[in-house]
Amino acid sequence: MKLGWDDIKTVHALVRGGSLAAAATELGVNYTTVARRIQRAEDTLGLKLFERLADGYAPTDTARLVAEHAAKMEAEEHSLMRQLAGRDGxxxxxxxxxxxxxxxxxxxxxxxxxxxxxxxxxxxxxxxxxxxxxxxxxxxxxxxxxxxxxxxxxxxxxxxxxxxxxxxxxxxxxxxxxxxxxxxxxxxxxxxxxxxxxxxxxxxxxxxxxxxxxxxxxxxxxxxxxxxxxxxxxxxxxxxxxxxxxxxxxxxxxxxxxxxxxxxxxxxxxxxxxxxxxxxxxxxxxxxxxxxxxxxxxxxx
Amino acid sequence: MKLGWDDIKTVHALVRGGSLAAAATELGVNYTTVARRIQRAEDTLGLKLFERLADGYAPTDTARLVAEHAAKMEAEEHSLMRQLAGRDGxxxxxxxxxxxxxxxxxxxxxxxxxxxxxxxxxxxxxxxxxxxxxxxxxxxxxxxxxxxxxxxxxxxxxxxxxxxxxxxxxxxxxxxxxxxxxxxxxxxxxxxxxxxxxxxxxxxxxxxxxxxxxxxxxxxxxxxxxxxxxxxxxxxxxxxxxxxxxxxxxxxxxxxxxxxxxxxxxxxxxxxxxxxxxxxxxxxxxxxxxxxxxxxxxxxx
DNA sequence: TTTCATACATGCGTTTTTGCACGTGTGAGA
DNA sequence: TCTCACACGTGCAAAAACGCATGTATGAAA
The missing domain is CATH 3.40.190.290 (D-Maltodextrin-Binding Protein; domain 2)
Known part of the structure; x- marks a missing residue:
């Protein structure tokens, strides 16, 4: 019933990348892993996030909504990483x-x-x-x-x-x-x-x-x-x-x-x-x- | 070198909960899992996040900084989940x-x-x-x-x-x-x-x-x-x-x-x-x- | 038509992660 | 002093996640 943060991140990467391979490269994992995480996210939410088309995964409105929020979470993550780097002595x-x-x-x-x-x-x-x-x-x-x-x-x-x-x-x-x-x-x-x-x-x-x-x-x-x-x-x-x-x-x-x-x-x-x-x-x-x-x-x- | 979002979430839960057990309950996992995620986060960052004291894990300033940003990410997650719920027909x-x-x-x-x-x-x-x-x-x-x-x-x-x-x-x-x-x-x-x-x-x-x-x-x-x-x-x-x-x-x-x-x-x-x-x-x-x-x-x- | 490239699905063996059982140390209260 | 509750560390086996190899479909180019 609970969607993990890494799965949210994966949805975001796939919406941006447009294909499993692109998302996988961005995340540094194998593309099958992306496919499986998406599948898991859809199962736990009970909602369809992507249409499987011949030329790639097409995001639904739901997926876009997820990606929108994930983008803000990502901005926060980057802010954190920068501040950690800045404090690094x-x-x-x-x-x-x-x-x-x-x-x-x-x-x-x-x-x-x-x-x-x-x-x-x-x-x-x-x-x-x-x-x-x-x-x-x-x-x-x-x-x-x-x-x-x-x-x-x-x-x-x-x-x-x-x-x-x-x-x-x-x-x-x-x-x-x-x-x-x-x-x-x-x-x-x-x-x-x-x-x-x-x-x-x-x-x-x-x-x-x-x-x-x-x-x-x-x-x-x-x-x-x-x-x-x-x-x-x-x-x-x-x-x-x-x-x-x-x-x-x-x-x-x-x-x-x-x-x-x-x-x-x-x-x-x-x-x-x-x-x-x-x-x-x-x-x-x-x-x-x-x-x-x-x-x-x-x-x- | 990269810190996963779920690990960030775990740091947040531990800062809030004060003990492995409390954080584990919040996250719905075993407390040993929390301990290991914290350990992994410290290893990948190369920074100490918590002092191991007799009566629990005491957050360092670094951990508090992580938790602060995690709180904002969490707010974004809640906003997402609410909107997904609101769209659920x-x-x-x-x-x-x-x-x-x-x-x-x-x-x-x-x-x-x-x-x-x-x-x-x-x-x-x-x-x-x-x-x-x-x-x-x-x-x-x-x-x-x-x-x-x-x-x-x-x-x-x-x-x-x-x-x-x-x-x-x-x-x-x-x-x-x-x-x-x-x-x-x-x-x-x-x-x-x-x-x-x-x-x-x-x-x-x-x-x-x-x-x-x-x-x-x-x-x-x-x-x-x-x-x-x-x-x-x-x-x-x-x-x-x-x-x-x-x-x-x-x-x-x-x-x-x-x-x-x-x-x-x-x-x-x-x-x-x-x-x-x-x-x-x-x-x-x-x-x-x-x-x-x-x-x-x-x-x- | 054949070939090639792209994009994804699936099965299998491996690696990683997790939960559980058990053990340690510490402080409060009997 | 003894016991109990709490908080954590560790080893091991189960479960989950992962990467790789292989197979299918589609469209573009030869």
Whole structure:
């Protein structure tokens, strides 16, 4: 007659996932277990929760009602887990820090090594993804993000201000220096699909030749000499084979932040990681910005 | 690394109950199961949740934090269960109706028989207790209560207005009729520990001889001829051996209500029960009130 | 039509969880 | 001091839950 809380959670997962397999993955169990828990829940309630269709389990209104309440219970669970994490004074156990792939590869990796040497008991995990992980759900304890603001509900520290500029192979740089009116090929990122006005005004021979949705692909294309790319300063500077070209002068860009949920922020491990990360990036702050006037006078990199 | 919801619930039950046995009773499991779940929770969290003392488990701050969040999850669970009950259109399964013992014994029993005959599939449970069961937690689906108001968060229907009056054996009635100034012994209920002013004014020979905390005891004492008792009209009238005596004229008293949580109110079973209960009591409404002027002229019962 | 992928059902052996019986320690009351 | 009630720990066997392997149905793609 009594429905267990884990069964409520299972109904919720199945309503969200739409299939036994999806729900099972979310819960970390075999999908047959999900099927059996649903069956048990229906039996104890005496109500049908899902229609078994050929292409999956379709939730009834009843199941949706259950899932709605389960979502609130889950929010409460996440709040609890965050607060437990925040009170945790140990420098051991799991710590999850997420950052964009390219930031890790070029900037964070050495610092991560320093951290794990200082705190060998910490089980550090670094999901290197461009996805925005949900810090409320503790998909990560800390996130290094490139954005204008830390976000409404999150605590954050600005690690560095950033500029972008144009980068290409030395060949492109030489050619443009020799003849500024020669055709210039651009490689564009889908997230910024237009050439800046300053470029079209000063270099009307610019033309867009490639568009990519992936920054790694852009880097590769630029290294191969396919054209100019607008890159964050640090990325252009640390990428072998690229030099800054003075077509697009340094432009303000989104800053680098480290952000975390306020509940988790006080945790010993999170504090220790920040104490390692913040000086590391601030010491290199010059790497992220261009030199000289940002709006008018082009600079040679 | 992940704490199951049922384990969170177990921590909550143990914080509330204070001992393994109490928590186990609440959860409907063996107490060893509680001990093992707590142990498992501590292992997966890597935190101590309870101090094992000679006289029970003492919660740590951590456990209290868990319990606090669990309480909110539980509230959400109760809300869900109420809404599921409210949507239940079946006239089968469990239905719990609570009422004060004396109301059931003297008034409701015949009506209950009618109801179960009309709805044989309903598994009717009637906790006959003077305790106020928590309708939010679904300790009962409906409650018949004697009170001034139905309560803030509850739905309710007034079944009958009530009066009280003085009752005693025929011997007392005769004696008082023969000599109104003779000594009158009273049996008082702890909840109303004073004689009404109207009694002391008109019958100054009144004296309090007995005080009881239980209404059944008062009935017995009055039946045994120990003195006069102030009783709800219906109770005095249906109790063998008692007659109304005109010392205390009929006085307004708390009404009889049937109340339920708004979520549960629309349920088919609850509606069916109300449809049986309300006419039954309203048809007998004269039983609950005295005749004539309520404040000045005493009546002979 | 055949093949493949998705999504679920079912049977079986294993693992986990649970209940029960029994034992320990402690404090209140005779 | 003795006994009893209470609260908890432990070992073992039963029960429940689980994962895996296998089989079926359906729809899309070759």
């Amino acid at each position: 140990r420098l051991s156990g799991k710590l999850t820090v997420t950052a964009p792939q390219l930031l890790i590869a070029h900037l964070l990796a050495p610092m991560l090594e320093t951290f794990v040497k200082q705190h060998p008991e910490v089980d550090l995990r670094v999901p290197a993804t461009n996805d925005i992980l949900d810090l409320s759900r503790r998909e990560a304890d800390l996130a290094v993000r490139i954005s204008r603001e830390p976000g409404d509900t999150l605590k954050g520290l600005r690690l560095a201000r950033q500029h972008t500029a144009s980068f290409a192979t030395q060949g492109w740089a030489d050619r443009i220096a020799a003849d500024p009116s020669a055709p210039i090929d651009w490689i564009l990122y889908d997230a910024y699909p237009r050439l800046p006005d300053i470029v079209t005004a000063r270099y009307p021979s610019s033309r867009v030749r490639y568009r990519f949705d992936d920054m790694v692909a852009i880097l590769g294309a630029a290294q191969s000499g396919l054209g100019l790319a607008r890159l964050p300063m640090f990325l252009g500077r640390v990428t072998p084979g690229l030099v800054q070209v003075p077509v697009l002068p340094p432009q303000p860009y989104a800053d680098i932040w480290v952000v975390g949920h306020a509940d988790v922020w006080p945790s010993a491990k999170v504090r220790a990681f920040r104490d390692c990360l913040v000086p590391h990036l601030r010491a290199r702050r010059d790497l992220f910005v261009g030199e000289g006037d940002l709006s008018t006078s082009p600079q040679v990199g | 079946r006239l089968s399964g469990k239905l719990t109706v609570t009422a004060p013992q004396l109301l059931i014994a003297h008034l409701l029993a015949p009506m209950l028989e009618t109801f179960v005959k009309q709805h044989p599939e309903v598994d009717l449970r009637v906790p006959a207790t003077n305790d106020i069961l928590d309708l939010s937690r679904r300790e009962a689906d409906l409650a018949v209560r004697i009170s001034r108001e139905p309560g803030d968060t509850l739905k309710g229907l007034r079944l009958a207005r009530q009066h009280t009056a003085s009752f005693a054996t025929q011997g007392w009635a005769d004696r008082i009729a023969a000599d109104p100034s003779a000594p009158i012994d009273w049996i008082l209920y702890d909840a109303y520990p004073r004689l009404p002013d109207i009694v002391t004014a008109r019958y100054p020979s009144s004296r309090v001889r007995y005080r009881f905390d239980d209404m059944v005891a008062i009935l017995g004492a009055a039946q045994s001829g120990l003195g006069l008792a102030r009783l709800p009209m219906f109770l005095g009238r249906v109790t063998p051996g008692l007659v109304q005596v005109p010392v205390l004229p009929p006085q307004p008293y708390a009404d009889i209500w049937v109340v339920g949580h708004a979520d549960v109110w629309p349920s088919a079973k609850v509606r069916a029960f109300r449809d049986c209960l309300v006419p039954h009591l309203r048809a007998r409404r004269d039983l609950f009130v005295g005749e004539g002027d309520l404040s000045t002229s005493p009546q002979v019962g």
